[in-house]
């Protein structure tokens with residue numbers, strides 16, 4: 001009996017240890033992982049005619065969101081809106097320290113893992129506007145670093161990583177359930193053009209799409225920050241790809257969506273609380289997802 005109890009105790013301890021270290025998956029209503037990739041400054045009409053983007057939306061598990069709008073000009077307020085549910089009235093690309101809860105708080109409340117992959121990010125909770133030699137990393141395209149409750153918390157801030165970490169995370173099957181990927185200012189079209197960016201994107205994306213550690217139950221969300229044309233209507237290209245998408249739906253969802261729809265979609269998928277801002281009234285892009 002005594003030995004039996006010791007063995008039981010050891011077994012229970014071992015199981016608890018495994019549960020804590022194995023990075024448990026929180027099942028979602030539509031998807032188990034959300035992977036966002038964001039590009040820059042392109043009008044809807046330009047992007048929708050890009051050969052690679054139209055190839056992606058026309059795949060069996062692809063869908064174009066043909067009525068999707070950015071919320072402001074220039075870049076930064078759009079990035080802030082995605083994870084904060086409000087632009088806070090920001091109308092420039094300056095450095096801000098934003099207080100109050102954001103999407104990361106909602107995710108962590110439910111134990112959902114997250115990471116922000118930033119190309120050319122120097123790491124170590126780097127605070128400056130551009131990379132050390134003004135290279136292609138830009139803080140204005142990294143909304144996470146503007147959140148005070150992320151940059152003041154070393155554990156959280158360590159989840160903003162250099163994008164080169166992604167290949168390691170795929171190889172160890174540890175891509176988080178919420179992943180946000182910002183290419184550098186060449187690869188995202190900011191300092192180049194869409195042809196350059198999509199050549200990069202295709203070379204980056206296609207090999208990864210062959211790997212289940214990247215794709216399993218993953219909803220890929222491909223978007224832009226704002227239209228190139230300043231002012232209204234600020235319509236941008238956005239699309240969905242992955243097994244959570246219903247096949248054969250003519251590859252077009254013309255529901256009105258905005259950057260605020262991103263937080264709403266994630267909240268609905270994992271039954272999270274909300275931010276109490278413009279996310280609450282936004283429409284989630286779940287119409288053609290399999291539940």
Ligand SMILES: *[C@@H]1O[C@H](CO)[C@@H](O)[C@H](O)[C@H]1NC(C)=O
Pocket residue numbers: 071085086087088089277278
């Ligand atoms: C978001 O919501 C607030 C108040 O609910 C509002 O003042 C603001 O104009 C909305 N829009 C943006 C783009 O943040």
Ligand SMILES: *[C@@H]1O[C@H](CO)[C@@H](O)[C@H](O)[C@H]1NC(C)=O
Pocket residue numbers: 095096097151
């Ligand atoms: C934001 O906070 C950091 C300290 O965490 C400080 O160094 C920086 O000056 C602040 N930036 C602004 C724009 O207030």
Ligand SMILES: *[C@@H]1O[C@H](CO)[C@@H](O)[C@H](O)[C@H]1NC(C)=O
Pocket residue numbers: 118119120121122123162163164
């Ligand atoms: C950061 O990522 C870039 C590519 O995104 C890579 O060239 C660079 O070596 C990485 N730097 C560090 C410190 O990991």
Ligand SMILES: *[C@@H]1O[C@H](CO)[C@@H](O)[C@H](O)[C@H]1NC(C)=O
Pocket residue numbers: 130132133134
């Ligand atoms: C980077 O750019 C900023 C703003 O244009 C400038 O103030 C700074 O001196 C530059 N730093 C380097 C290392 O070139």
Ligand SMILES: *[C@@H]1O[C@H](CO)[C@@H](O)[C@H](O)[C@H]1NC(C)=O
Pocket residue numbers: 192193194195196
């Ligand atoms: C885009 O940039 C490339 C150089 O990277 C250039 O060869 C090409 O002509 C540009 N395309 C347009 C439409 O400006």
